[in-house]
Amino acid sequence: MRKFYSRVVRNTKKIIVFFLALAVVGAILQNFVAVNYDMKDYLPEGSPSTVAIDTMNEEFEGGIPNARVMVKDVSISEALDYKERLKECDGVTDVMWLDDSINIYQPIEEADPDVVESFYKDQTALFTVTIDENKKIETVDAIREIIGENNAMTGDAVSTAVATTSTVNEIRIITILAVTIVLAVLMLTTTSWVEPLIILIGLGVAIMINSGSNLIFGEISFVTNAAGAVLQLAVSLDYSVFLMHRYEECLIETRDKNGAMVDALCKSTSSILSSGLTTVIGFLALIFMRFRIGPDLGVALAKGVGISLITVFVFMPALILKLYPLVQKTHHKRLLPGFQRLGRFVRRIMVPMACLFAVIAVPAFLASNSNSYP
Missing domain, CATH: 1.20.1640.10 (Multidrug efflux transporter AcrB transmembrane domain)
Incomplete structure (x- = not known):
């Protein structure tokens, strides 16, 4: 050397x-x-989430919905207008809303309330959106411009876009x-x-x-x-x-x-x-x-x-x-001052401290095995 x-x-x-x-x-x-x-x-190949995603990709031709968009204080007709505007966004491959499940031109009171409330409740519309995996950032930005800051969106595509920019x-x-x-x-x-x-x-x-x-x-x-x-x-x-x-x-x-x-x-x-x-x-x-x-x-x-x-x-x-x-x-x-005194003190108590830590290590190890991780 x-x-x-x-x-x-x-x-x-x-x-x-x-x-x-x-x-x-x-x-x-x-x-x-x-x-x-x-x-x-980065999920393990055999994990339930990975298997579920692969299965859905095999069973369905379209993309898997990866975002939800909520717009407040809108009527049925206004919600339909928002749906069309969302569809026109570059990168949006599909938008699902109430009109895909029921005939909205009939009295909405006659429809299944569970179905209705999944998409429209208290004048708030919830859209299920599929965003192209390769255009997440620009598409999420475009959707944000349409719905404004007072409304909300969530999902994997949104989280990924936010993580990318932030x-x-x-x-x-x-x-x-x-x-x-x-x-x-x-x-x-x-x-x-x-x-x-x-x-x-x-x-x-x-x-x-x-x-x-x-x-x-x-x-x-x-x-x-x-x-x-x-x-x-x-x-x-x-x-x-x-x-x-x-x-x-x-x-x-x-x-x-x-x-x-x-x-x-x-x-x-x-x-x-x-x-x-x-x-x-x-x-x-x-x-x-x-x-x-x-x-x-x-x-x-x-x-x-x-x-x-x-x-x-x-x-x-x-x-x-x-x-x-x-x-x-x-x-x-x-x-900084010298630490000679501290060093001498540590040297004097090193044996008792080693014994103390050896005793503490046992219950600490047992307690670590009882931890729960969400």
Whole structure:
């Protein structure tokens, strides 16, 4: 490993340019990664819901109704007008209402009240709508324009369309909050104003490369798309921090910057690699979930942690060596107090606390088996 790390520290410029280019390519490619917002596509193949959907698709030629639209304060004739307008929406393949079940040109009081109230009650009309799976977003928006904000709609197609439009904005907010919190924590726990930025640059490069490489899957779930980057940031953060601190320790022993980095990499490889591989195995365990969101998320995150490890061992040493003069220039006093007293206290009570947790673990395990999940 020492020979490999020696080559890394001798080719810092080439490595930095190469990884930054990969990050740019990844940022471009992530725009071409298809995102699936339909949760039913990830149901287990043998689940009752999947079997029911497949059976309905086989038995009926038309599409399965996937939305319901409610319009308040309308008469029968106004409801029929709404039905025709809904039918004209691009993406709507079918609309069912009361006139498909009874003759509405006869007195409605003579019809079966149960049938009538399924579609029309208290001057409120309820339409059953079938929306094209490939045009959910634009069709739901068009229906919303017709019925207005005071009326309502629900169903799988509506939920998928709302999730599609809202997730993008939520990802931005979550990412901004996560980066802000991480930056604040790093500012408090490090002794240089530039060090947190170096760590975030390394993480950002790994995340962009991983996001772009998701193109190899062809399609990912919206859960993976929303949580992947934030989870990769959370689980990979300590790798770069550990390497940076190990480098500073080795730099005290030898003033040779390149030699200190090689020593830091050799000393930290086993710790970082064992931690990273443990995380990778944990994510890969999600492959065995029958609910296929698990495999989708697990493989993407395992790949992300693997890319983060490569970035830490190759890109971060080159970046640290190039920017370390700025780290030294922006050095400041430690903002948090030392925790030596807390450490000594924990050491004194570790045996009693271990016994206490061992006792608590038994009823906690029994109670966990009694949990109910809706």
